[in-house]
Amino acid sequence: MNKLIAGYIHEHLDEVLEKWTLKMEEENDDRFFQIMSDRIIDNTVREFGELIISSLTESDEIYTAKLNEFSVKVVQYGWSVSFVLKAITNFTNVLYVKMDEDGYLNDQNIKSYMEIMNNWMPPLTHNVVEAYSKVWDRTVQVQKMALQELSASLIPMFDKISVMPLVGTIDTERAKLIMENLLHGVVKHRAEVVLLDITGVPVVDTMVAHHIIQAADAVRLVGAKCMLVGIRPEIAQTIVALGINLNDFTTTSTMQKGVEQALALTNRAIVEVDEQ
CATH class of the missing domain: 3.30.750.24 (STAS domain)
Incomplete structure (x- = not known):
């Protein structure tokens, strides 16, 4: 079922990301979609989708590398922790609706799907937030040191x-x-x-x-x-x-x-x- 979900996401990634982007643009507590260029938005959205697929299909080493790279970018782009959490939640909601509309979910596999999602979501959320927090702490520390050096010179x-x-x-x-x-x-x-x-x-x-x-x-x-x-x-x-x-x-x-x-x-x- 893991491979089926990953395969479905890969096959319908453009449609899922389009619906996910529309849903994220409705969030009023973040300006990412209002101030960034279309190119940056498209690239970031695409990387987010590929990160989701990576979490289901690739080795921990490859997934971790992609996760760390993505976390650096979203910190630079000003994503808040709450926005990151909403991004994951909204993606799973959009995915569920899309799979249900396309008839991929039925009485026979819905239970397996829910079990996979319940086992997949908490670790994914934890990993994303942990990686984000490390990058954020490192960024804040560097900025703090730079400010101290710049503002305390004779x-x-x-x-x-x-x-x-x-x-x-x-x-x-x-x-x-x-x-x-x-x-x-x-x-x-x-x-x-x-x-x-x-x-x-x-x-x-x-x-x-x-x-x-x-x-x-x-x-x-x-x-x-x-x-x-x-x-x-x-x-x-x-x-x-x-x-x-x-x-x-x-x-x-x-x-x-x-x-x-x-x-x-x-x-x-x-x-x-x-x-x-």
Whole structure:
């Protein structure tokens, strides 16, 4: 019966996939069919159908390889776990209706068909979700590492003046990375003034302020001065409301003002030059 079902899917794959695609397009929680090109949709739908056939007919090694390859693609295309589960459920529903309409199911084989489906579906669902989850976790970890590296770099701006733009939420793990990059950068660039730009930090609470103060203290220990720039009005209100003490900081609302003060601290200034 396994081979009969696989053979039927292979023979009627285009019709089954067409009905399955129409059913998936009705799902309102995913934009895959709305934003992707027709070529990508057709290729992905075809690969999904072939993956289903592979799960019934091919060896575990070949099936696993196809499953992992497909999981990478759907993660990149933004499929959610719920959308993946609906894809499998909708495929089996469409397949059942199609086989019933074509007279492949009758009183003699319906029981065997249901037993095969019940034994086939749970492992298939488990394997797909497990492969998807591994790819998703790996993708998120890579993105997180990339974001950390990009958002915690000390950038030389002028001689003796460097800036570190902070983007996103600052947790304990990121704070440790910020501290390491900050101290390494101060020594490497021989910075005397460091501007910590928190314009891209959405929330400054007691924990975030604690991490920033620790970073500033560490900078002072290696002979540089730390300035906090990019303090928006709502952030200022939060700092005051929480009673966070930033008295040891030079703070400014914009990067421009911070640069001006940093230049003053290094005995320099920006001046206008009259054109002759």
